[in-house]
Amino acid sequence: MKRIKRRYIGLLIDSDSVFTEREFLDAVWAAIARLYGEYGASQTGLAPISFDEANKVAILRTSLGTLQLVRAAIASITRITGKAATVHVTSISGTLKSLREKNVTNPQGHQKKA
Amino acid sequence: MKRTFADLHLRVNSNDTAVAQELIGKAAELGYRLIAIPFSLETRETETEKLRAVCLDAKIDFASRIDLYPKTKDQLTHLLRKLRRRFELVGVVCENKEVARQAAKDRRVDLLSFQSLDYRSRFFDWAEAELASSSLAALEIDIKPLFVLEGPPRVRLLSCLRREVSIAKEFHVPVIISSGASNRQLLRKPREIAAFASLFGLSEVTALDAVSTNPSTIVRRNREKLSQGFVAPGIRVVKEGRDC
Numbered sequence: 625m626k627r628i629k630r631r632y633i634g635l636l637i638d639s640d641s642v643f644t645e646r647e648f649l650d651a652v653w654a655a656i657a658r659l660y661g662e663y664g665a666s667q668t669g670l671a672p673i674s675f676d677e678a679n680k681v682a683i684l685r686t687s688l689g690t691l692q693l694v695r696a697a698i699a700s701i702t703r704i705t706g707k708a709a710t711v712h713v714t715s716i717s718g719t720l721k722s723l724r725e726k727n728v729t730n731p732q733g734h735q736k737k738a
Numbered sequence: 739m740k741r742t743f744a745d746l747h748l749r750v751n752s753n754d755t756a757v758a759q760e761l762i763g764k765a766a767e768l769g770y771r772l773i774a775i776p777f778s779l780e781t782r783e784t785e786t787e788k789l790r791a792v793c794l795d796a797k798i799d800f801a802s803r804i805d806l807y808p809k810t811k812d813q814l815t816h817l818l819r820k821l822r823r824r825f826e827l828v829g830v831v832c833e834n835k836e837v838a839r840q841a842a843k844d845r846r847v848d849l850l851s852f853q854s855l856d857y858r859s860r861f862f863d864w865a866e867a868e869l870a871s872s873s874l875a876a877l878e879i880d881i882k883p884l885f886v887l888e889g890p891p892r893v894r895l896l897s898c899l900r901r902e903v904s905i906a907k908e909f910h911v912p913v914i915i916s917s918g919a920s921n922r923q924l925l926r927k928p929r930e931i932a933a934f935a936s937l938f939g940l941s942e943v944t945a946l947d948a949v950s951t952n953p954s955t956i957v958r959r960n961r962e963k964l965s966q967g968f969v970a971p972g973i974r975v976v977k978e979g980r981d982c
Contacts (some may be wrong), residue, residue: 638922638923658888659937692933692936692942693936695929695930695933695934696930696933696934696936696937698930699926699930699931699933699934700884700885702885702886702923702924708923709923710922710923710925710926712768712926712927712930713929713930
């Protein structure tokens with residue numbers, strides 16, 4: 625059987641409000657279901673890895689084939705539990721180890737100046 | 739080669755410096771290196787300079803832009819004659835077919851914008867694309883309505899955009915994706931916008947070009963045209979006088 629390749633996505637929630645992990649995940653699932661329907665959502669293999677409520681950062685896991693799909697859905701989030709919020713992708717990696725290393729060196733995932 | 743990401747449509751009120759600073763700062767933070775802010779006809783030179791200074795502080799390149807809303811093609815040509823050399827970018831919001839056709843064939847127009855959500859009022863069809871392909875106009879797509887709308891209106895808009903992008907691709911009309919953001923909550927990273935563009939049929943590379951190469955090329959070309967000594971593309975005056 626072919627091995628499923630996965631990607632880990634580091635996320636940063638940009639909002640003045642604080643959200644729980646459940647509220648955040650509900651918003652992500654709702655965004656995916658709105659854009660791609662329940663069938664599309666079922667193909668993403670989305671799973672929460674970690675959530676830091678204080679720093680408003682999260683790590684999700686998805687399959688490589690649906691990475692762009694998940695990224696688009698995350699970009700479409702404008703509200704979480706009715707409060708204005710944006711979710712930015714800070715880093716993407718094939719292993720949790722390298723994702724965490726990237727987050728340490730560049731926590732906001734900003735572009736390095738040329 | 740590293741891409742220079744650009745957002746050619748930031749809706750900033752030039753009188754509200756605090757909001758302008760916040761929005762420009764956020765754009766720089768998200769990885770944009772070039773932004774354009776549309777001004778109105780009444781905008782004074784001082785306001786433009788103020789925004790230019792804010793961009794300089796945020797270490798982001800700034801391009802001046804004007805959006806024209808003409809009702810007839812004569813009005814469009816009159817406005818272009820008057821304003822083309824004052825702004826680095828000229829966008830035309832096409833509200834009727836006559837204006838859309840004139841804008842597509844006029845080489846002074848940089849960006850064609852169709853803001854209506856009604857598919858009957860979006861005039862980017864084959865004829866429009868053919869005219870645009872022989873001039874220098876690019877199709878501009880604002881991403882903001884896709885974030886704001888929900889349900890059937892968003893479905894209809896996505897369907898229109900998919901059709902327009904496929905026509906643009908066929909006629910080699912460059913596509914430009916802008917945020918159209920008026921507050922920081924509507925700003926996204928360029929790569930997120932590129933991922934979102936997959937919803938209306940742009941491949942990853944084409945979408946990245948739409949937020950980097952295509953807008954940068956237009957600004958570079960216009961700056962060259964507006965610079966002193968420009969004669970024609972590739973020809974410029976390097977020295978004047980009797981000893982030439």
